Each structure stands twice: as C-alpha cells, then as structure tokens.
Amino acid sequence: MKKTLIALSLASLCFAGEHGGNTQWGYEGSIGPKHWGDLSPQFIMCKIGKNQSPVDINIKDTVKACLKPIKFNYIADARYVVNNGHTIKVITTGQSYIVVDGKRFYLRQFHFHAPSEHTVNGKYYPFEAHLVHIDKNGNIAVIGILFKLGKENGELAKIWKNMPQQVGKKVALTSKVNPYLLLPKNKEYYRYSGSLTTPPCSEGVRWFIFKEPVELSKDQLAKFKKVMGFPNNRPVQPINARKILK
Numbered sequence: 001m002k003k004t005l006i007a008l009s010l011a012s013l014c015f016a017g018e019h020g021g022n023t024q025w026g027y028e029g030s031i032g033p034k035h036w037g038d039l040s041p042q043f044i045m046c047k048i049g050k051n052q053s054p055v056d057i058n059i060k061d062t063v064k065a066c067l068k069p070i071k072f073n074y075i076a077d078a079r080y081v082v083n084n085g086h087t088i089k090v091i092t093t094g095q096s097y098i099v100v101d102g103k104r105f106y107l108r109q110f111h112f113h114a115p116s117e118h119t120v121n122g123k124y125y126p127f128e129a130h131l132v133h134i135d136k137n138g139n140i141a142v143i144g145i146l147f148k149l150g151k152e153n154g155e156l157a158k159i160w161k162n163m164p165q166q167v168g169k170k171v172a173l174t175s176k177v178n179p180y181l182l183l184p185k186n187k188e189y190y191r192y193s194g195s196l197t198t199p200p201c202s203e204g205v206r207w208f209i210f211k212e213p214v215e216l217s218k219d220q221l222a223k224f225k226k227v228m229g230f231p232n233n234r235p236v237q238p239i240n241a242r243k244i245l246k
Contacts, residue, residue, distance in 0.1 A: 046201035052237035053194030054117035065245040071099035074180035083164035105133035141206040150215030184212035
C-alpha cells in the first residue's frame with residue numbers, strides 16, 4: 001500500500017511540476033506568470049492563492065525560531081537530465097532523502113532557475129536550484145539553493161556536460177552526480193509555507209532556503225541561459241500573513 005501511495009504521489013508531482021496538465025504555459029507574453037491563473041481552471045491557485053511562492057526574504061522581518069538541522073541522506077542516484085522547455089531537470093531514482101518534522105521526504109528531482117526565484121532583501125541572485133522531495137503521503141518539501149557568480153561548480157559541470165539542447169529530450173548522465181555536493185557548507189536555512197512556483201501553483205509546500213549561497217561560473221550560467229532562451233523565474237509573490245522562520 002505504501003509503495004502504491006508513493007507511486008501515485010510521484011505521478012501527481014510530475015504532472016504538477018513538469019507539465020501543468022495539457023495547458024500550455026510559459027514565462028513570457030500571454031502565457032506568462034501574470035496569466036497562469038486564467039489559462040486553466042486547474043491553475044486557479046496561481047491567481048487566488050494566498051500562500052504562493054517564491055517570496056522575498058526580508059531578513060529584518062524574519063522570525064527567530066528553534067529550527068532543527070535538516071537530516072540528509074543523499075547518495076549519487078541522479079540518472080537523467082531532461083529539457084522540458086521550462087527548466088533543466090535532473091531525475092533521480094528516489095533513494096536519497098531528507099528528514100524534517102520527523103518524516104522522510106524522498107528526493108525525486110532537482111531543477112534550476114535563472115535568475116533566482118526567491119530574493120533576499122529584494123536582491124535577485126543569478127541562479128537558483130530547487131531540490132524537490134515528496135513523502136509517502138504526497139506532501140512536498142523543497143530545498144532552495146541560491147547561487148552567486150564565482151568558481152566553476154563541479155557537480156553542475158557533470159550535469160551541464162549532458163544538458164539537452166532540444167526541448168523534450170532526455171539524456172542519461174555519464175558521471176555520478178551527488179546532490180549533496182550542491183549544498184553549501186553552512187546548512188542554516190529560512191523556512192516558510194508556500195507553493196509550487198509553476199502551474200498549478202499548489203500550496204502546502206514546505207520551503208527551506210539555505211542562507212549561504214554557493215558558486216557557479218559565468219560560463220556555466222551563460223550556457224544554461226542560452227539553452228533556456230528566456231528568464232525562467234516566477235516573480236516574487238505577496239507574503240501576506242505568513243512568517244519566514246530563521
């Protein structure tokens with residue numbers, strides 16, 4: 001029964017995060033973020049949701065809390081790289097997991113945005129990674145990693161080597177990629193309750209944004225932006241009554 005639940009939840013996550021149903025959506029023009037909520041009844045939360053992501057992390061307004069360290073059990077189980085037309089996504093075998101709130105959330109995929117979706121004190125970073133996890137009941141937890149320009153990122157280099165140029169193409173990774181090596185050394189984070197940042201913008205997502213950015217090179221950023229061909233970040237959303245914990 002548990003395996004069935006995981007399979008069903010994963011199918012729902014892939015449907016929501018990758019395709020957004022059969023409705024075409026994007027980041028520009030009449031199908032851009034401002035219009036997502038009008039493109040399909042399934043996307044209505046993109047328009048009326050009160051706990052949407054991404055958000056601006058205004059440090060002076062964050063609330064100090066006793067946040068427990070995230071427990072990581074990551075292995076090099078990344079297998080494929082996909083260009084789905086919205087992002088570059090790495091698919092895992094689902095063996096890696098984190099433990100938060102006493103529950104295991106399994107890493108199903110991670111993908112990238114340029115520029116960043118979350119901002120800090122109104123500042124955009126050039127790049128952001130989202131590590132998407134799901135528990136046995138279909139609950140979603142996403143870890144956000146902000147990137148600044150600097151030295152070449154070794155784990156990204158392995159992925160970029162196999163990055164598909166063509167939309168819809170799936171390529172097997174030729175090197176072992178361990179997502180743990182994408183994380184910053186300092187594992188302190190901000191936490192808040194939000195949503196998927198793509199249609200259908202489902203809410204109830206646990207968000208964990210690392211405070212410390214990591215580095216990627218100028219060339220790595222340029223290659224990603226060239227393949228995408230457009231900025232693939234949703235604008236920040238109103239924080240409303242939510243609090244960001246630190």
